[in-house]
Amino acid sequence: LSTTELAQATLTQIKAMNPQFNAFITLNEAAGQAIEVEVGADQKLMGIPLAIKDNILTRGLKTTAASKILSNYMPVYDATVTKKAQAAGLVNIGKTNMDEFAMGSSNETSYFGAVKNPWNTNKVPGGSSGGSASAVASGQVLAALGTDTGGSVRQPASFNGIFGIKPTYGRVSRYGVIAFSSSLDQVGVLSRHVRDAAEILQAISGYDKHDNTSSAKEVPNWQVQGDVRGLKVAVPEEFMGSGVDAGVKEQVERAIQVLEQNGSTVDTVQLPHAQYAVQVYYIIASSEASSNLQRYDGIRYGVRAKDVHNLEDVYVKSRSEGFGDEVKRRIMLGSFALSAGYFDAYFNKAAQVRTLIIDDFNKVFEDYDLVVGPTSPTTAFDLGTRIEDPVVMYMNDILTIPANLAGLPAASVPVGLADGMPVGLQLIAKPFAEQTIFNAAQVLE
Numbered sequence: 001l002s003t004t005e006l007a008q009a010t011l012t013q014i015k016a017m018n019p020q021f022n023a024f025i026t027l028n029e030a031a032g033q034a035i036e037v038e039v040g041a042d043q044k045l046m047g048i049p050l051a052i053k054d055n056i057l058t059r060g061l062k063t064t065a066a067s068k069i070l071s072n073y074m075p076v077y078d079a080t081v082t083k084k085a086q087a088a089g090l091v092n093i094g095k096t097n098m099d100e101f102a103m104g105s106s107n108e109t110s111y112f113g114a115v116k117n118p119w120n121t122n123k124v125p126g127g128s129s130g131g132s133a134s135a136v137a138s139g140q141v142l143a144a145l146g147t148d149t150g151g152s153v154r155q156p157a158s159f160n161g162i163f164g165i166k167p168t169y170g171r172v173s174r175y176g177v178i179a180f181s182s183s184l185d186q187v188g189v190l191s192r193h194v195r196d197a198a199e200i201l202q203a204i205s206g207y208d209k210h211d212n213t214s215s216a217k218e219v220p221n222w223q224v225q226g227d228v229r230g231l232k233v234a235v236p237e238e239f240m241g242s243g244v245d246a247g248v249k250e251q252v253e254r255a256i257q258v259l260e261q262n263g264s265t266v267d268t269v270q271l272p273h274a275q276y277a278v279q280v281y282y283i284i285a286s287s288e289a290s291s292n293l294q295r296y297d298g299i300r301y302g303v304r305a306k307d308v309h310n311l312e313d314v315y316v317k318s319r320s321e322g323f324g325d326e327v328k329r330r331i332m333l334g335s336f337a338l339s340a341g342y343f344d345a346y347f348n349k350a351a352q353v354r355t356l357i358i359d360d361f362n363k364v365f366e367d368y369d370l371v372v373g374p375t376s377p378t379t380a381f382d383l384g385t386r387i388e389d390p391v392v393m394y395m396n397d398i399l400t401i402p403a404n405l406a407g408l409p410a411a412s413v414p415v416g417l418a419d420g421m422p423v424g425l426q427l428i429a430k431p432f433a434e435q436t437i438f439n440a441a442q443v444l445e
């Protein structure tokens with residue numbers, strides 16, 4: 001099988017399935033043509049199709065962030081992760097649907113329409129990397145890149161019954177990734193198998209001089225062992241509270257027992273400030289977003305409003321027409337939190353509480369190797385049921401956000417079903433201890 005044959009077969013399959021799931025925004029029709037060799041030749045990943053979330057720049061292939069304002073945007077350079085994936089032999093097969101600018105938990109804020117969950121097409125696939133998750137879970141691709149600012153790789157992985165990992169902040173370059181919240185954003189991998197995610201993460205990790213938050217720490221050669229003997233596992237009381245569905249809790253508890261049976265010890269611990277994570281996140285993420293999204297002015301990028309009479313008009317009309325409701329909500333919230341009279345009361349306070357959340361984790365990691373709990377309090381919910389109530393939607397991310405605020409590597413591994421829908425176990429490790437996550441996840445796979 002040649003790389004071109006595999007790419008063409010994959011494209012045919014995606015075209016047949018896209019009307020049903022809407023997981024892709026743009027396909028790379030030229031996929032695989034650049035290198036016509038046997039799949040797997042020279043490099044393990046040679047010729048393997050990879051779906052890429054549409055907020056990651058791909059030179060010459062439209063990149064929209066699922067926003068109207070970027071609906072015609074053609075990048076003139078590749079993100080570092082795009083380049084690295086290509087250098088490892090992976091073939092960019094197309095760009096996946098997502099929540100607009102990665103703001104959302106259900107993929108319903110996309111300008112290109114909602115994505116469907118392959119387990120039940122009346123359910124959301126989660127978000128914001130919902131297209132990536134749906135594409136993998138429905139068998140269109142083996143793996144996909146996503147981004148995770150507050151849970152956007154792990155929650156859709158959980159909702160779709162696949163593996164998803166967000167590495168340590170700084171492990172993977174953010175250069176060429178459309179910025180949402182720069183102190184939280186990380187690129188991650190979604191795949192059916194833990195080993196595939198480890199291979200792909202290996203390929204895209206490492207220091208990048210174009211991203212001054214990227215880490216110079218050496219990327220180890222990850223080996224997926226499936227070994228948790230002697231591992232000290234902590235279950236935060238706050239992650240198993242009354243907000244978590246009984247069916248989810250049951251599967252999570254069963255999975256924790258499996259870790260125990262395989263030789264790890266399990267204790268209950270406290271993360272007392274985790275309860276403030278959602279509030280802290282929405283102030284910090286929205287503040288950074290309001291600043292990052294200033295660049296969409298109708299002049300340098302994307303769609304410019306017609307019928308404009310002066311410069312102010314260009315800005316106001318382009319942004320009013322180009323951004324969706326959720327993005328506008330975040331810009332308003334962030335601008336408010338950063339404004340002179342309120343900066344100390346909101347942004348500064350949030351930054352202080354963020355430090356308390358980090359300290360909570362540091363304390364737990366003095367005695368433990370891994371923090372586990374549910375990835376999401378519920379399984380995938382019905383399309384259309386939460387989109388009208390932002391606070392209900394935001395609360396869905398209460399269990400994934402803490403790892404972003406603390407910059408920790410975290411993953412979701414499928415551990416069973418509740419009422420026919422997949423449940424994910426979240427695994428959070430010490431900074432740069434992705435290896436611990438891979439080993440534990442492999443035991444549960």
Ligand code: GLN
Nearest residue numbers: 102103104149150151152
């Ligand atoms: N759902 C969260 C939000 O809407 C997280 C999104 C993300 O991780 N990109 O901000």
